[in-house]
Amino acid sequence: MASDPGSGVGPEATVAVPLAEGVEPDVHAWEKATAAVLRKTKKLADDAPDADVWALLTRSTLDGIGVAPLGTPALSADVAPTGLPGQAPFTRGSAATRELDGWDVRAWFADPDADLTAQHVLTDVENGVNSLWIAVGDGAVPTDALARVLEPVFVDLAPVVVEDPTDPLGAAQALDAVVDDKAVDPAPGTSYGADPLGSLARTTLGIGVEGAVTDPSVAVDVARLAQRRGARGIVVDATAVHDAGASDVQELAYSLLAGAAYLRLLTEAGLDVDAAADQLDVRLAATDEQFPTIAKLRAARRVWARLLELSGVAESGRGQRQHVVTSRPMMAAYDPYVNMLRTCVATFAAGVGGASSVTVLPFDEPLGLPEVFSRRIARNTSSLLISESHVARVVDPAGGAHAVEKLTDDVARAAWDLFGELDAVVADSADREAGFAAALDALRTRVEATVSDRALQVARRQRPVTGVSEFPNLHEEQPERRPYGRTLPVHRYAHEFEAMRDDRATAPVFLATMGRVAQHTARATFAANLFAAGGIETVTAGATDGVDAVVEAYRQADAPAVVCLTGPDPLYGEWGGELVAALREAGARHVVVAGKPDAVSADVDDSCAAGLDALAFLRRTREELAS
Numbered sequence: 001m002a003s004d005p006g007s008g009v010g011p012e013a014t015v016a017v018p019l020a021e022g023v024e025p026d027v028h029a030w031e032k033a034t035a036a037v038l039r040k041t042k043k044l045a046d047d048a049p050d051a052d053v054w055a056l057l058t059r060s061t062l063d064g065i066g067v068a069p070l071g072t073p074a075l076s077a078d079v080a081p082t083g084l085p086g087q088a089p090f091t092r093g094s095a096a097t098r099e100l101d102g103w104d105v106r107a108w109f110a111d112p113d114a115d116l117t118a119q120h121v122l123t124d125v126e127n128g129v130n131s132l133w134i135a136v137g138d139g140a141v142p143t144d145a146l147a148r149v150l151e152p153v154f155v156d157l158a159p160v161v162v163e164d165p166t167d168p169l170g171a172a173q174a175l176d177a178v179v180d181d182k183a184v185d186p187a188p189g190t191s192y193g194a195d196p197l198g199s200l201a202r203t204t205l206g207i208g209v210e211g212a213v214t215d216p217s218v219a220v221d222v223a224r225l226a227q228r229r230g231a232r233g234i235v236v237d238a239t240a241v242h243d244a245g246a247s248d249v250q251e252l253a254y255s256l257l258a259g260a261a262y263l264r265l266l267t268e269a270g271l272d273v274d275a276a277a278d279q280l281d282v283r284l285a286a287t288d289e290q291f292p293t294i295a296k297l298r299a300a301r302r303v304w305a306r307l308l309e310l311s312g313v314a315e316s317g318r319g320q321r322q323h324v325v326t327s328r329p330m331m332a333a334y335d336p337y338v339n340m341l342r343t344c345v346a347t348f349a350a351g352v353g354g355a356s357s358v359t360v361l362p363f364d365e366p367l368g369l370p371e372v373f374s375r376r377i378a379r380n381t382s383s384l385l386i387s388e389s390h391v392a393r394v395v396d397p398a399g400g401a402h403a404v405e406k407l408t409d410d411v412a413r414a415a416w417d418l419f420g421e422l423d424a425v426v427a428d429s430a431d432r433e434a435g436f437a438a439a440l441d442a443l444r445t446r447v448e449a450t451v452s453d454r455a456l457q458v459a460r461r462q463r464p465v466t467g468v469s470e471f472p473n474l475h476e477e478q479p480e481r482r483p484y485g486r487t488l489p490v491h492r493y494a495h496e497f498e499a500m501r502d503d504r505a506t507a508p509v510f511l512a513t514m515g516r517v518a519q520h521t522a523r524a525t526f527a528a529n530l531f532a533a534g535g536i537e538t539v540t541a542g543a544t545d546g547v548d549a550v551v552e553a554y555r556q557a558d559a560p561a562v563v564c565l566t567g568p569d570p571l572y573g574e575w576g577g578e579l580v581a582a583l584r585e586a587g588a589r590h591v592v593v594a595g596k597p598d599a600v601s602a603d604v605d606d607s608c609a610a611g612l613d614a615l616a617f618l619r620r621t622r623e624e625l626a627s
Contacts, residue, residue, distance in 0.1 A: 025072075027070075027072055028050070030070060031050040031051055031053055031054075032050050034050075034053045034057070034069075035048075035050040035052070035053050038053060038056060043056060044056060053069075054068070054069070057069035061247070061248065061289075061292055062247040062248075062450050062453055062454055063247045063248060063249040063250075063411070063414055065249075065407065065410045065411060065414060066410075067291060067292065067403070067407060068403050068406065068407075070403065071401055071402030071403030071404070071405075071406070072402055073402060075402045075403060075406045076402040076403075076405040076406045076409075079405045079406060079408075079409040080409060082298075082302075082399065082405065082408075084096070085097075085354075085395040085396055085399075086319070088305055088309075088315050088318060089301070089302045089305045089306065090301040090302065090304075090305045090318060090319045090320065091298050091299070091301055091302040091399075091408065091412075092298070092354070092395070092396040092399045093301070093354045093395050093396050094301060094319030094320055094321065094322070094354070094356065095319065095395075096395070097395065098392050098395055100386075101386065101390070101392055101393050102351075102382075102386035102387075102392045103350075103351055103355055103356065103357060103358050103382070103386070103392055104130045104131050104159070104189065104356060104357035104358070105128055105129050105130045105131070105357075105358065105379065105382040105383070105386075106129070106130065106131040106132065106133050106159075106161070106323065106357045106358065106359045107120075107121075107124045107129040107131075107132055107133065107359065107375070107378070107379060108133045108135075108325075108359050108361060109121065109132065109133065109134045109135065109141060109149075110134075110135040110140050110141065110369065110484065110485075110486070111140075111141065111369050112139060112140055112141065112142065112485040112486075114141060114142055114145035114148060114149060117134075117141050117145075117149050118148060118149045118151070118152075120372075120375060121149055121150070121152070121153065122152050123372070123375075124375065124379060125152075125153060125158060127376075127379060128379055128380070128382070128383045129158075129379055130158060130159075130357075131158055131159040131160065131161065131187075131189060131357060132150075132153070132158060132159070132160045132161065133161045133163070133323075133359055134146070134149070134160065134161070134162050134163075135162075135163055135164070135486070136162050136163070136164045136171045136174065137164035137165075137166050137167055137170070137171060137486070138166060138211075138485070138486060139484065139485030139486025139487075140164070140485060140486050143164065143167070143170055143171060143174045144174070146162070146174045146175065146178055147174075147177070147178050147181065150178050154184075154187075155178065155179055155182055155184060155186055155187060155190070156182070156184035156185055156186065156187050157187050158187055159186070159187040159188065159189030159190045159191070160175060160178075160186070160187075160190055161189075161190070161191040161193050161235070161281075161323070162174070162175045162191075162192060162193045163193040163195070163235070164193075165195075165198075165199045165202075165209045165211075165212035165213065166209065166210075166211040166212055166213060167213065168192075168193065168194040168195070168196065168213055168218055168219075168222055169194070169218050169221055169222055169225075171192070171193060172192035172193070172194060172222045172225050172226065172233065173225065175190075175192055176192070176225055176226075176229055179229060179231075180229075185229075185230055186229055186230060186231045189232075189321070189356075189357070190231040190232065191226070191231060191232040191233070191234075191235055191281050192222050192225060192226040192231060192232070192233045192234075193222075193233075193234075193235050194218060194219045194222035194223070194233055194234050194235070195219070195234060195235045195236065195237045195240075195258075196212075196213050196214050196215055196216050196218050196219055197214075197216055197219070197236075197258045197261055197262065197436065198235070198236070198237040198240040198258065199212035199213060199214045199240075200214040200216075200436075200437070200440065201240040201241055201244075201254065201258070201440055201443075202240045202243070202244070202489070204437070204440040204441065204444055205240070205241060205244035205246075205440075205444055205447060206244065206489075207240075207243055207244050207488075207489035207490065207491060208489070209486070209487075209488065209489070216261070216262075216265055216433065216436075217265075219233070219234050219262060219265060219266075220265060220266060220269045222234065223266055223269075223271070223276075223279045224269075226279065227271075227275065227279065232278070232279050232280070232281055232321075233279045234262055234279050234280050234281070235280075235281045235282075235283050235323070236255050236258045236259050236262065236280055236281065236282045236283065237283040238251045238252070238254050238255040238258070238282065238283060238284050238285070239251075239283055239284065239285045239325055239328070240254070241254045241443065241447060242284075242285040242327065242329065243285075243328055243329060243488070243489070243490045243491065244447055244451075244491050245329065245447055245448075245450055245451035245454065245491040245493075246443075246446075246447045246450060247447075247450045248292055248293075248295075248296040248411060248415075249411060249414045249415045249418055250418065250443065250446055250447055250450065251284065251285065251296070252284075252296065252299060252300050252303060252411070252412075252415035252419075253415045253416075253418035253419040253422060253443070254422075254443060255282055255284070255300065255304070256303060256304070256307050256415070256416075256419040256423075257419055257422045257423060257426075257436070257439055257443075259280060259282070259304065259307060260307060260311075260419075260423060260426075261426070261432070261436050262276070262279075262280055263276050263277065263280075263311050264432065266279060273311055273312045273313055274313055274314055274317050277308050277311070277313045277317050277318075278317060280321075281321045281323055282300070282304065282320050282321065282322055282323070283322075283323045283324075283325060284296070284297065284300060284322060284323075284324050284325070284355075285324070285325055285326070285327045285328075285329075286324045286325070286326055286327060286346040286347065286349050286350040286353070286355070286358075287326075287327040287330050287342075287346055287349075288327075288330055288341075288342040288343075288345040288346050288349075289349075290345055290348065290349045291349075291403070291404065291407060292407065292411075293346065293349035293350065293353060294349050294352050294353040294398050294404060294408075295353075295404060295407035295408040295410075295411050296353070296411055297322060297324065297349075297350065297353030297354055297355055298353055298354065298396075298398070298404075298408040299408050299409075299411040299412035299415060300320060300322065300415075301319070301320045301322070301354070302408070302412045303412050303415050303416050303419070304318070304320040305318040305319070305320070306416065307419075321356050321357075322354070322355045322356045322357070323355070323356065323357040323358075323359070324350040324353075324355035324357070324358050324359070325358075325359045325361065326342070326343040326346040326347060326350075326358075326359065326360050326361045327342075327346060328361065328365065328366075328488075328490045328492070329490055329491055329492050329493050330342050330346070330492075330493060331343075331361070331363075331365055331366045331492065332366060332465055332467060332468045332492070332494050332498065333366040333367055333478070333492075333498055334467055334468050334472065334476065334478070334494075334498060334501055335466070335467025335468065335471075335472070335473060335476060336363050336364055336366065336367060336467075336478065336479065337363060338466050338467045339363035339364075339365070339366070340363045340377060340381075341466075343360050343361060343363065343378070343381060344381055344385075346360075347360050347381050347382055347385055348385055348389075348391060351382075351385055351386070351391045351392050352391060352397055352398050353398070354395070354396055358382055360378040360379070360381045360382055361378065362374035362375055362377065362378040363377060363378070364479055364481055366492070367478065367479060367480075367481040368480075368481025368482050368483050368484060369481055369482045369483070369484060370481070371481065418446075421442070422439040422442060422443060423439070425438050425439040425442055426438070426439050451491065454493060455496065456613070458493055458494065458496070458497075458615075459496070459613050459614055459615035459616065460611060460612065460613055460614065461610075461614055462611075463493070465493060465494040465497065468494040468497045468498060468501070468533065469494060469497050469533050469614065470529065470533070471529060472501070472529065472532040472533050473532075474501075474504070474532050474535070474537060496615055497533055497534070497615070500533075500534045500535040500618060500619075500622070501533075501534075501535045502535075503535065504535035504536075504537075505534070505535055505536040505537070505622050505625050505626070506625070506626070507560060507561065507562075507625045507626075508536065508537040508538055508539050508557075508560050509531050509536055509537070509538050509539075509560060509562045509563070509564055509592075509621065509625070510538070510539055510540075510541070510554055510557050510559075510560040510562070510563045510564070510588075511524055511527060511528065511538050511539065511540045511541065511563075511564050511566050512541055512550050512554065512563050512564065512565045512566065512567075512579065512583060513540055513541045513542060513543070513544060513550070513566050513567065514544060514550065514565065514566065514567025514568070514571045514572070514575075514576070514579070515543075515544065515545075515567050515568060515571050516543050517542075517543050519567060519568045519571065520566050520567045520568065523566040523567065523568075523594040523595060524540060524566040524594075526566075526594060526608075526610075527564050527566050527592075527594045527608060528540070530608055530614060530617075530618070531564075531618070531621070533614060533618065534614075534615075534618030534619075534621065534622060535622075536618070536621060536622065536625065538564075539557045539560065541553035541554065541557075546575065547575055547578050547579045547582050550579055550582075550583070551579075551582050551583060551586050554583060554586055554587075554588070555586060559586060559587040559588070560588075561587070561588065561589045561590060561624065561625060561627075562588070562589070562590045562591075562592065562621060562624050562625055563583050563588040563590070563591050563592065564591075564592040564593070564594055564608070565579065565580070565591070565592070565593045565594060565600065565604075566594045567594075569595065569599050572593070572595065572599040572600045573599065573600075573601070576593075576599065576600035576601065576602065577600055577601035577602035580600060580602035580603075580604060581602060589624070590605045590606070590621075590624040591604045591605050591606075592604065592605065592606045592607060592608060592621070593606075593607045593608075594607070594608055594609070595607065595609055596609065605624075606620060606621070
C-alpha cells in the first residue's frame with residue numbers, strides 16, 4: 001500500500017508490495033537445477049561448471065543481442081531509468097493510462113471492390129474496430145469511392161488513416177474532402193498518411209511499389225493540409241525496411257533516420273518544431289518473437305523521445321504514437337491457418353509492449369484479398385486479448401522484469417548507435433536528399449546481411465516455420481482468394497521453401513525403412529517431413545525384417561531413383577551396407593542415409609540429420625530426382 005494514501009501514485013510515492021517476503025532467490029540453486037537437466041539431455045558436459053548454463057541458454061537476436069534465460073537484479077543493474085508511463089523517456093508508455101483498458105483496434109482495407117469494402121467497414125466498426133487504415137488509389141480502394149466507403153462512419157469518433165504510395169496528396173485530399181463534407185473535426189489519431197521517404201526506402205531495398213512517389217516535398221503539402229484540419233499528415237512507416245528483411249535494431253534506426261528527415265523538412269518549410277513533431281505517426285511491425293517485440297516497442301519510444309528532445313520538442317510532445325502491424329514477412333502462404341497463432345503472439349507482444357494502435361493482418365493475407373471469416377478472426381484477436389485476457393489492464397506489464405528491461409536497453413542503445421552512423425552519412429552530404437539516399441544505401445548493406453543470416457537459420461531449421469519448413473502437409477487444400485489489385489512486395493522468411501512447394505518434384509523419394517515400425521519411425525518421420533518441406537513426396541517400405549523385404553517394397557514402388565535409408569544405428573551396422581548394395585543393384589541411383597553417413601558400412605551419396613542446411617540438401621535431392 002502507498003505510504004501516503006492521500007498523495008496518489010506519483011514519482012515520489014512509495015509502494016510496498018510484500019509478495020516476495022520470505023523468498024530469497026538463489027541464482028546458484030537455479031544454475032545447479034538447470035545444469036542437472038542439461039546434463040541429463042547431454043547438452044552440458046558432466047565436468048562443466050553449472051554457470052555454463054547461461055551461455056547455453058542465452059539466445060542471440062539477429063542483431064547479436066543476447067536474450068537471457070532468466071532475469072536477475074544484476075542483469076538490469078546498469079539499465080537507464082525508465083520513468084513512469086506517460087513521462088519521459090516514455091519507455092513505459094506514451095500515456096499514463098490506456099483508454100478503455102486497451103489499444104486502438106485498427107482494421108486494414110485494400111479491396112478495390114468499393115461496395116465490398118464498404119460492407120467490411122460497416123461490419124468492422126459495428127464489431128469492435130476503433131479505427132480504419134485504408135489503402136486507396138489504383139489497385140486498392142478507388143480514391144473517388146472513399147466518401148461512399150466512409151459514409152456510415154463517424155469520422156469525428158473513429159480515426160481514419162489513408163495511404164497511397166503512388167498519389168499521397170490525392171489520397172490526403174480525398175480524406176480531407178470527406179471530413180469537410182461531414183462538417184466535423186477529425187477524430188484524434190486521423191492521419192493523411194503521406195510517406196514518400198518510406199517509398200524511397202522500399203525502392204532502395206528492392207521491394208518498391210511501381211509508380212510510388214519518392215519526392216519528400218509532397219510530405220510538406222500533405223502536412224499543411226492535415227494541420228489545417230487538425231489531423232496528422234505523415235506516417236514514418238518503418239515496416240518499409242521490416243518488409244525487406246530488416247532486424248529490430250535496423251527497423252528502429254530507420255524510423256529515427258526518417259523521423260529526423262521529416263522534422264528537418266517540415267521546420268525548413270516553416271513549421272515550428274513542436275508542430276512538426278505533432279505531424280508524425282510511427283508504424284512498426286510486431287513478430288511472433290514475443291520478448292524481442294515487446295522490447296523493441298519499449299525501446300522505440302525511448303529513442304524517439306531522445307530524438308525529439310535533441311530536436312527541441314517540448315517534453316509533452318515527445319511521446320511516440322505507435323501504430324503496430326503484425327509482421328507480413330513472418331506469414332506463410334502454406335498452412336495459412338498457422339498464421340492465426342503467429343498474429344496472436346505478435347498482437348499480445350504489441351499490446352504488452354504498449355502500442356497505441358494495433359492492426360492484426362488476416363491469416364490469409366499472403367494468399368490474396370482477405371474475406372469475411374479471416375477479417376473476423378483478425379478483429380477478434382485484439383478483442384479477446386483486451387476483453388477476456390485483460391492484457392492491457394495494466395500499463396506496461398513487462399516493466400520491471402529484469403530480462404525485459406535489459407533487452408529494451410540493449411535494443412535502444414544499438415538502434416541509437418546505428419542511427420548515429422546513418423545520420424552521419426546524411427550530414428556528410430552537401431545535399432540532404434542525396435545524403436538520405438546514401439544513408440539508405442548504407443542501411444541496405446546491413447539489411448542484406450541480416451536477410452542472409454536469417455535465411456541460413458531458416459534453411460537449417462533453427463528458425464522453424466511451422467507448416468512450411470517443419471510439419472508440412474503436401475496434400476493440404478489452400479483457401480482460394482481473389483488477387484490483390486496492388487501488390488505490396490514483401491521478403492517473406494519462408495519464401496525459399498515456399499518456392500519449392502510451388503514447384504513440386506515430379507518423382508518421389510523411397511524411404512527404405514529398416515526394422516519394426518517402433519525402430520524406424522523417428523528417422524522415417526524426420527526424413528518424410530524434411531522431403532515434404534521441399535515439395536517432395538515419399539513412399540515408405542513399412543515394417544521390414546531384412547534386405548529382401550526392403551528391396552521387394554522398393555520394386556513395388558516402381559524403383560524411385562532416390563532412396564533414403566531410415567532406421568536405427570544398430571541395424572545400419574548389421575545390414576545397412578548390404579541394403580545399400582542391393583538397392584543400387586535394383587536401380588537406386590542416389591542413396592541418402594538419415595543420420596550420420598559413417599553409420600552405414602557403404603558409400604552413400606548424401607545424409608540428412610538435425611542441423612543440416614535443409615535448403616541445400618533439398619535442392620541437391622531435387623536435382624537428382626529431375627536428372
